[in-house]
Amino acid sequence: MTLDKVLDRIDADLDASLERLFAFLRIPSISTDPAHAGDCRTAAAHLSADLASLGLSASLQETGGHPVVLARSAEEAGAKRVLFYGHYDVQPVDPVAQWDAPPFEPRIATLPDGRKAILGRGSSDDKGQVMTFVEACRAWIAVTGSLPVPVTLMIEGEEECGSKSLPKWLAANKASLAADVALVCDTSMWDAATPAVTTALRGLVYDEVTIQGPSRDLHSGLFGGPARNPIRVLTKILGSLWDDDGRITLPGFYDGIEDPPADVLAAWRKLDVTAENYLGPVGLGEPAGERGRSIVEQLFSRPACDINGIFGGYTGAGSKTVIPAEASAKISFRLVKGQDPDKVRDAFRARVRELLPADCRALFTDHTGAPAVGLAWDLPQLSAAQKALTAEWGREALLIGSGASIPIVADFKQTLGLDSLLIGFALADDRIHSPNEKYDLLSFHKGIRSWARILAALAG
Amino acid sequence: MTLDKVLDRIDADLDASLERLFAFLRIPSISTDPAHAGDCRTAAAHLSADLASLGLSASLQETGGHPVVLARSAEEAGAKRVLFYGHYDVQPVDPVAQWDAPPFEPRIATLPDGRKAILGRGSSDDKGQVMTFVEACRAWIAVTGSLPVPVTLMIEGEEECGSKSLPKWLAANKASLAADVALVCDTSMWDAATPAVTTALRGLVYDEVTIQGPSRDLHSGLFGGPARNPIRVLTKILGSLWDDDGRITLPGFYDGIEDPPADVLAAWRKLDVTAENYLGPVGLGEPAGERGRSIVEQLFSRPACDINGIFGGYTGAGSKTVIPAEASAKISFRLVKGQDPDKVRDAFRARVRELLPADCRALFTDHTGAPAVGLAWDLPQLSAAQKALTAEWGREALLIGSGASIPIVADFKQTLGLDSLLIGFALADDRIHSPNEKYDLLSFHKGIRSWARILAALAG
Numbered sequence: 001m002t003l004d005k006v007l008d009r010i011d012a013d014l015d016a017s018l019e020r021l022f023a024f025l026r027i028p029s030i031s032t033d034p035a036h037a038g039d040c041r042t043a044a045a046h047l048s049a050d051l052a053s054l055g056l057s058a059s060l061q062e063t064g065g066h067p068v069v070l071a072r073s074a075e076e077a078g079a080k081r082v083l084f085y086g087h088y089d090v091q092p093v094d095p096v097a098q099w100d101a102p103p104f105e106p107r108i109a110t111l112p113d114g115r116k117a118i119l120g121r122g123s124s125d126d127k128g129q130v131m132t133f134v135e136a137c138r139a140w141i142a143v144t145g146s147l148p149v150p151v152t153l154m155i156e157g158e159e160e161c162g163s164k165s166l167p168k169w170l171a172a173n174k175a176s177l178a179a180d181v182a183l184v185c186d187t188s189m190w191d192a193a194t195p196a197v198t199t200a201l202r203g204l205v206y207d208e209v210t211i212q213g214p215s216r217d218l219h220s221g222l223f224g225g226p227a228r229n230p231i232r233v234l235t236k237i238l239g240s241l242w243d244d245d246g247r248i249t250l251p252g253f254y255d256g257i258e259d260p261p262a263d264v265l266a267a268w269r270k271l272d273v274t275a276e277n278y279l280g281p282v283g284l285g286e287p288a289g290e291r292g293r294s295i296v297e298q299l300f301s302r303p304a305c306d307i308n309g310i311f312g313g314y315t316g317a318g319s320k321t322v323i324p325a326e327a328s329a330k331i332s333f334r335l336v337k338g339q340d341p342d343k344v345r346d347a348f349r350a351r352v353r354e355l356l357p358a359d360c361r362a363l364f365t366d367h368t369g370a371p372a373v374g375l376a377w378d379l380p381q382l383s384a385a386q387k388a389l390t391a392e393w394g395r396e397a398l399l400i401g402s403g404a405s406i407p408i409v410a411d412f413k414q415t416l417g418l419d420s421l422l423i424g425f426a427l428a429d430d431r432i433h434s435p436n437e438k439y440d441l442l443s444f445h446k447g448i449r450s451w452a453r454i455l456a457a458l459a460g
Numbered sequence: 461m462t463l464d465k466v467l468d469r470i471d472a473d474l475d476a477s478l479e480r481l482f483a484f485l486r487i488p489s490i491s492t493d494p495a496h497a498g499d500c501r502t503a504a505a506h507l508s509a510d511l512a513s514l515g516l517s518a519s520l521q522e523t524g525g526h527p528v529v530l531a532r533s534a535e536e537a538g539a540k541r542v543l544f545y546g547h548y549d550v551q552p553v554d555p556v557a558q559w560d561a562p563p564f565e566p567r568i569a570t571l572p573d574g575r576k577a578i579l580g581r582g583s584s585d586d587k588g589q590v591m592t593f594v595e596a597c598r599a600w601i602a603v604t605g606s607l608p609v610p611v612t613l614m615i616e617g618e619e620e621c622g623s624k625s626l627p628k629w630l631a632a633n634k635a636s637l638a639a640d641v642a643l644v645c646d647t648s649m650w651d652a653a654t655p656a657v658t659t660a661l662r663g664l665v666y667d668e669v670t671i672q673g674p675s676r677d678l679h680s681g682l683f684g685g686p687a688r689n690p691i692r693v694l695t696k697i698l699g700s701l702w703d704d705d706g707r708i709t710l711p712g713f714y715d716g717i718e719d720p721p722a723d724v725l726a727a728w729r730k731l732d733v734t735a736e737n738y739l740g741p742v743g744l745g746e747p748a749g750e751r752g753r754s755i756v757e758q759l760f761s762r763p764a765c766d767i768n769g770i771f772g773g774y775t776g777a778g779s780k781t782v783i784p785a786e787a788s789a790k791i792s793f794r795l796v797k798g799q800d801p802d803k804v805r806d807a808f809r810a811r812v813r814e815l816l817p818a819d820c821r822a823l824f825t826d827h828t829g830a831p832a833v834g835l836a837w838d839l840p841q842l843s844a845a846q847k848a849l850t851a852e853w854g855r856e857a858l859l860i861g862s863g864a865s866i867p868i869v870a871d872f873k874q875t876l877g878l879d880s881l882l883i884g885f886a887l888a889d890d891r892i893h894s895p896n897e898k899y900d901l902l903s904f905h906k907g908i909r910s911w912a913r914i915l916a917a918l919a920g
Contacts, residue, residue, distance in 0.1 A: 213743070215743030278686065307691040307772075334680065358745060403679070
């Protein structure tokens with residue numbers, strides 16, 4: 001079978017793959033530091049040359065910032081094309097004194113528990129992950145002379161400094177980026193043994209409300225009792241947002257939300273996520289979300305609301321007997337697929353106005369509003385990728401959600417109309433953005449093999 | 461009738477009384493400024509000499525700070541003695557450029573509405589008020605050769621800088637200060653036509669609570685839902701403190717509180733205190749206290765609770781998706797007679813603990829706790845003074861409460877066992893502590909006459 005030959009080739013070629021990764025890691029492509037602008041361009045050119053050597057049409061695309069590496073395999077009429085995304089830029093290395101070895105001199109080390117790992121800045125985030133895909137392509141081409149599906153690689157150089165040039169460049173290059181699905185390799189496995197596809201990213205509505213009462217600060221001795229206290233008004237409003245079951249009480253808040261399919265829920269139930277192991281490490285003990293929903297559901301498939309900041313009156317040391325003129329809070333809602341950010345914001349503001357005494361005013365500041373991104377559970381590429389990952393790792397690949405936003409996914413959907421499969425092989429202990437960043441050798445090796453399988457599966 | 465002769469003497473001597481007040485006002489006895497320590501001592505000596513000239517045994521009492529002027533009329537076996545309190549020190553005059561005339565060059569001016577007033581620092585607070593009593597004594601002595609009741613005057617020099625030396629001095633001089641009742645002249649009339657005795661000062665319990673949840677700040681995307689949010693816990697607890705009728709829900713909170721007598725309530729009902737004229741000037745429109753209680757009751761005879769400060773999480777500009785490790789609030793309770801500060805504090809803390817999730821902690825800081833001070837409604841000296849004031853002003857003297865604390869009143873009660881009648885003739889527009897401080901000429905003149913009547917009434 002062809003796939004087996006490709007996998008064998010990957011195994012046999014691992015040392016050379018590592019050498020190529022090391023050469024890439026040695027380029028200090030720190031995107032946020034203007035002193036490293038030349039290194040960013042060098043890294044882009046290095047990668048572009050490597051992709052060209054595979055027979056792809058590769059180029060550096062000028063964006064106004066650091067260039068994008070764009071590489072395309074030959075057109076194949078009727079075949080479904082995949083767009084692969086990663087980034088070649090890395091985080092700064094400060095504090096450099098905390099590194100056990102120079103950050104841009106990659107090496108293999110053995111972790112205390114016996115795992116082998118690649119050490120160096122960018123080993124996990126994201127050069128190592130990018131190279132898992134490049135090496136998978138290389139193996140396919142070496143064995144068969146071509147790729148199972150047409151592939152476009154788009155590797156940017158500004159992910160670590162906000163991808164400022166990207167949306168405009170994306171919009172201007174829709175034709176070159178046309179594909180059927182996107183593959184984004186910048187996420188983690190569930191744990192060291194369990195692969196995962198991140199299928200849902202929660203959206204976010206972030207609002208700030210200021211309740212204004214008296215026209216000036218009042219002495220609480222002279223006015224306490226008859227005078228309206230904006231902090232009291234604010235706490236009453238905020239206290240109304242949840243019921244005793246931890247559900248958010250805004251009308252229509254849960255409208256449009258669908259539960260994941262039974263098999264996904266069943267897989268989540270099998271995960272060993274408990275209050276003890278998830279909340280214990282951060283000093284907590286009981287799930288605070290919706291009663292009757294597991295911690296995994298509360299994180300992956302259910303919306304949440306948090307008060308992220310509150311302030312009003314006297315906040316210094318000691319005491320001051322003041323009734324303040326105003327009080328404010330910053331409130332955010334994590335949304336899931338099916339929820340409309342505008343409707344959530346409107347419902348929150350309506351609640352504030354409903355509970356607002358006639359002699360107070362409410363001022364609002366809209367900090368952000370973005371819908372959740374969620375793959376259709378029956379997306380054919382999703383089940384293909386999941387099966388391929390399961391085959392490689394010998395453990396069922398999980399479909400998971402993530403609370404942290406990944407802007408490129410929304411941009412792909414909005415600008416290119418593309419669904420993204422987020423598949424990565426990083427681990428929670430990779431120390432990305434920190435000294436001594438590492439990438440497990442197993443992540444690298446089985447990551448390459450995983451992509452080889454996924455490419456085959458997507459061709460299926 | 462002797463009192464009429466005394467009142468006539470006061471009227472006839474008014475210009476001389478004013479001259480004596482002006483001489484007192486010319487001494488810049490700013491107690492908080494070390495550069496004026498000599499002036500404070502000069503003012504004390506000036507007053508002591510004046511009181512000695514009336515035949516009182518007067519002295520400067522060393523306190524470690526600015527001296528106390530102590531003056532006593534001769535002992536009279538079996539007669540009830542009154543202790544009069546005031547202060548000779550004044551506030552600083554900054555910003556001096558905002559004064560229409562030099563602050564220590566007192567003069568008579570006509571206000572825009574035609575009222576005559578004494579202008580100068582200390583004219584109202586408190587030299588002018590002190591001299592109303594001194595001049596009343598002078599008139600009684602001039603006409604009858606003695607005072608209707610034995611009198612002790614205690615005029616301190618550190619009221620405007622915290623009376624730091626006073627409690628110790630009081631405790632060391634109980635014998636010299638022994639009396640049956642105290643008269644404190646440092647308060648205001650109800651309005652320019654209506655005299656008042658302040659009979660109740662609300663007490664204060666001021667507590668700070670910090671709710672601790674996670675052991676560190678958390679990312680609200682990665683933890684929002686299952687992770688306990690201390691701000692949410694805090695707002696829920698604070699929101700539970702009031703019911704829909706504006707009553708405080710702590711068990712036993714209202715225990716021990718008695719309503720004022722019917723005649724006092726009836727007098728309060730006749731006052732023209734409305735939401736419009738009391739709350740309107742500070743930008744509010746509806747009374748926020750207990751439903752069914754008038755604004756006057758809410759201020760004078762009912763307790764209150766205010767949140768004076770609240771803070772937690774991100775409070776800067778913009779947004780941050782954080783679940784903070786902790787959140788804090790400063791809460792104060794204004795107490796009335798019958799309430800025990802310790803019980804109120806305990807009830808508040810018990811409520812916090814009752815609503816505290818098992819994985820959170822509550823830390824408390826006790827900022828202060830002082831009981832309310834309230835005269836017995838049937839205190840004989842109270843009705844005597846009220847009748848005397850009513851006779852002088854031709855309008856029923858009100859018995860009112862005050863939310864602002866006056867520490868000397870608690871000290872008199874605690875150290876000397878004395879009830880205090882707070883009677884003063886200041887007005888809300890006197891601009892005490894501000895540039896262009898004034899004291900109505902009518903306050904001064906009728907203030908002297910009022911004390912002459914009260915001294916006679918207390919002898920009765």
